Amino acid sequence: MMASTRVPLYILRAPPQLRPLLFSRYASHSTASAIAEHVPRIAQPSLWRSLIPRFMRRDAGMASKEPKSQGFWSRFLANPASGVIILAMLTGNAAIHIIRIKRDMNLYSRQADQKIELLREVINRVQRGEDVNVEKLLGTGDPKMEEEWFDVIREIEKEEKMMTRNERQRLRRQARKEEEKKEEAEVNEREAKDDDNAQVKKRPEFL
Numbered sequence: 001m002m003a004s005t006r007v008p009l010y011i012l013r014a015p016p017q018l019r020p021l022l023f024s025r026y027a028s029h030s031t032a033s034a035i036a037e038h039v040p041r042i043a044q045p046s047l048w049r050s051l052i053p054r055f056m057r058r059d060a061g062m063a064s065k066e067p068k069s070q071g072f073w074s075r076f077l078a079n080p081a082s083g084v085i086i087l088a089m090l091t092g093n094a095a096i097h098i099i100r101i102k103r104d105m106n107l108y109s110r111q112a113d114q115k116i117e118l119l120r121e122v123i124n125r126v127q128r129g130e131d132v133n134v135e136k137l138l139g140t141g142d143p144k145m146e147e148e149w150f151d152v153i154r155e156i157e158k159e160e161k162m163m164t165r166n167e168r169q170r171l172r173r174q175a176r177k178e179e180e181k182k183e184e185a186e187v188n189e190r191e192a193k194d195d196d197n198a199q200v201k202k203r204p205e206f207l
Contacts, residue, residue: 108155115152 011022076082118137125132139145 108151111148112152112155115149 011019014022122132122134122137126134135141139149
């Protein structure tokens with residue numbers, strides 16, 4: 001025998017067209033409530049959820065909204081300023097390297113100038129007939145002074161090789177330009193002769 005169902009008053013007062021919809025919603029809700037009431041309390045999820053401490057509870061909706069933790073490089077590459085930072089680092093390293101090279105070149109140039117000036121002074125004093133201790137002034141026997149002289153000599157040889165190479169390149173460029181000019185003059189002369197021959201051929205025979 002089916003149990004009698006009590007219909008709420010708001011469904012009976014509703015228009016006839018809406019009564020089936022309201023009654024179906026009411027029936028489904030009442031059925032779910034009845035099932036939940038008949039389930040033992042030990043099997044209800046709310047009981048076990050209440051046993052978990054509040055600070056350890058985690059809502060499913062809140063968990064889905066939490067952003068996933070990313071690694072350092074992922075966050076770094078996702079940052080729009082990362083490209084500027086990398087470019088600045090590369091530019092800074094290149095600038096530091098150029099400054100170091102310029103400093104070394106200036107140091108070698110000053111040492112070479114000092115040694116050349118000292119050598120010139122010693123030569124002038126010897127030419128004037130003065131009694132000069134050349135070995136002492138030039139640092140013969142001193143490993144540090146001799147190493148400095150070797151560095152200066154190597155630097156001078158390197159500069160001479162560079163100057164010789166540049167001079168050879170300059171002479172090659174100059175010779176190439178002269179050849180191009182000579183070829184251009186020959187071409188112009190040949191074209192001028194061809195034009196003269198063409199005019200002679202076009203001239204009438206009775207003239």
